Amino acid sequence: xxxxQESGPGLVKPSETLSLTCTVSGGSISSYYWTWIRQSPGKGxxxxxxxxxxxxxxxxxxxxxxxxxxxDTSRNQxxxxxxxxxxxxxxxxxxxxxxxxxxxxxxxxxxxxTLVTVSx
Amino acid sequence: xxxxxxxxxxxxxxxxxxxxxxxxxxxxxxxYLNWYQQKLGKAPKLLIYAASxxxxxxxxxxxGSGSGTDFTxxxxxxxxxxxxxxxxxxxxxxxLTFGQGTKLEIK
Numbered sequence: 001x002x003x004x005q006e007s008g009p010g011l012v013k014p015s016e017t018l019s020l021t022c023t024v025s026g027g028s029i030s031s032y033y034w035t036w037i038r039q040s041p042g043k044g045x046x047x048x049x050x051x052x053x054x055x056x057x058x059x060x061x062x063x064x065x066x067x068x069x070x071x072d073t074s075r076n077q078x079x080x081x082x083x084x085x086x087x088x089x090x091x092x093x094x095x096x097x098x099x100x101x102x103x104x105x106x107x108x109x110x111x112x113x114t115l116v117t118v119s120x
Numbered sequence: 121x122x123x124x125x126x127x128x129x130x131x132x133x134x135x136x137x138x139x140x141x142x143x144x145x146x147x148x149x150x151x152y153l154n155w156y157q158q159k160l161g162k163a164p165k166l167l168i169y170a171a172s173x174x175x176x177x178x179x180x181x182x183x184g185s186g187s188g189t190d191f192t193x194x195x196x197x198x199x200x201x202x203x204x205x206x207x208x209x210x211x212x213x214x215x216l217t218f219g220q221g222t223k224l225e226i227k
Contacts, residue, residue, distance in 0.1 A: 045164070045207060045218040060215040094163055104170045105211040106154040110163035 002027035004095050004111035012089075012118050018082040022095030022111055029053050029071060033098035034078045035107060036069060040091035050098055051078065085118045092116075122146050122210050126219035132227040137198045141222045143191045143208035152212035155184055155193045158221075159204045167206075168193065198224075 008020035022034070035050035049059035051069040059067050068081045078095055096110040123146035133139050143153065151171035156164035166175045168184035171191060181196040195202055203226050208219040 044220050045209075047214075047216040047218070058214050062215070096163075099169075101170065104152050105216075106166055106169035107156075107164075107209070108166035108169075108175065110165070113163050 002097060002109055004097070004109065006093060006095050006111045006114040008114060008116070010115060010117060012085055012116060013120050014086055014118055015084055018080070018085050018089060018093075018116055018118070020080045020093055020095075020114065020116070022078040022080075024076045024078070024097075029073050029076050029078070033100070033105070034069075034071065035096050035098050036078075036080045037094045037096060037107070037110075038089075038091040039094070039113070040088075043091075046091075048080065048082075048093075087118050090116065090118045121215055122149060122213060122217050124208055124210055124217050124219040126206075126208055126222050128222060129220065130223040130225065132225050133198055134227045135198055135200060139195045139198055139224065141193045141206055141224075143186075143193070143219050145189045145191075145210055145212075148188045149210045149212035151187050152210055153184075153186065153191050154209045154211065155182075156207045156209065157202075157204045158207065164207060200226075 003025050005023050012018045030053045033050045036048040039045050051057045066083045070079045092113040092115050094110050094113045096107045098105050125144045127142050153171045155168040158164040167178050172184045183194050205221045205223045207221050
């Protein structure tokens, strides 16, 4: 079965770039949408954006100018970059796969999540 | 953005109880509604998709219903492993949005 594992720095300084990688095992990245979602105590679960394996993307407008999601099919990895971070970006970041049927989408499975703290 | 509002925010119940959690969308989302369970320190887990379809491997005591703006998640007979936080999520339009969560606690 497909498993996802997030990795990256747990501490990022304000104004710098948050960079995370999600490694997919047990299945191919192809033919799926891949998404990043974050969870902070103050804002609950927040969808960041998704990318189709072919390269098309859709980002949350609240983050659109700062976020980039990319896919490396040769490594079965999905990456997240979030620029100009502030303390408000402190959260647990999850990568996940999106499944769909008749234009309905749902998120499954999820990675275990990785906590990123923004602090100097 | 479509706002998702869950009620109640927290709920105390006993083993064997029937429990219902509601989720209301700020506009019609047809049946583009999913439910997740999250245990402390773990990632959310999909329970129900497309409002009423049970995800493979999820016990049949979980069920979902609704369409348009009003949805419910029902647990027919609470088991000890069901005490967790539950979230609804709409996929009718982007940005995808989640409810604020319902924390289910042991009475």
